[in-house]
């Protein structure tokens with residue numbers, strides 16, 4: 001478990017993170033989201049004990065990370081996958097980490113296997129593709145079989161196969177009891193990977209909680225209704241009940257403000273035969289835009 005309590009981080013006069021409190025639960029994948037400059041990397045660096053908070057406390061499994069005698073078994077991290085020596089092989093790179101952290105050499109082979117790098121383990125890292133570099137970063141993070149895993153943009157630059165692999169990996173580690181914190185700018189991917197979300201905007205907490213709840217609280221769900229009948233009587237009844245009705249197509253209505261059961265009951269009352277009655281939840285991307293619209297540091301003008 002990772003706990004942040006009233007954490008503020010200033011770099012000189014710049015406030016990177018302000019009064020941040022949230023909990024990352026064990027056996028769950030938590031997505032850390034936010035526009036550029038929101039404070040995600042700063043938050044991860046404080047969790048890892050690389051940066052000290054200006055005020056507030058950060059605890060991993062109940063204690064400050066810097067107090068832990070065996071850091072790689074407590075917490076594994078990938079912050080910048082490409083900050084490695086390009087002239088070394090992946091095996092040599094992982095062996096040197098294992099050696100300095102007193103981890104068994106066989107664990108190097110295990111993580112090479114786990115990340116699909118065994119066949120290229122003796123090649124110079126400088127010849128690796130972006131995706132292979134990401135896999136190596138994840139291999140290093142997994143070396144100590146950590147209880148907590150922190151990955152900054154792990155799917156950045158990966159092909160669809162690699163993205164799918166990262167998703168399956170973190171989900172399976174969480175199901176085995178690992179606490180997983182992952183940042184990403186890819187909302188569709190995060191929607192499939194995360195159980196919980198922490199959303200930052202300009203260094204402040206914008207939302208936190210189970211993914212479904214965060215999406216539902218930030219957006220308006222709707223009900224898609226399709227009928228071959230005249231939609232007039234149903235539309236009038238819905239408007240009377242306070243619903244918003246948008247006639248997207250000749251035979252399709254998008255209804256907001258009332259649950260699907262209520263729409264079904266009104267259809268029955270007005271004698272409207274329904275071909276479709278489908279509750280629709282907004283996407284994580286829509287929720288993200290709604291939550292962070294006032295917290296985006298850099299924006300381009302709207303395309304005309």
Ligand SMILES: Nc1ncnc2c1ncn2[C@@H]1O[C@H](COP(=O)(O)OP(=O)(O)OP(=O)(O)O)[C@@H](O)[C@H]1O
Nearest residue numbers: 011014015016034035036037038039040041042043
């Ligand atoms: N070492 C530093 N010195 C000064 N300012 C910093 C430093 N590190 C980060 N910042 C500033 O703190 C704010 C938060 O940065 P951070 O890198 O944590 O954001 P982020 O959410 O990870 O952004 P991105 O999505 O672009 O990676 C930014 O305004 C950034 O310019």
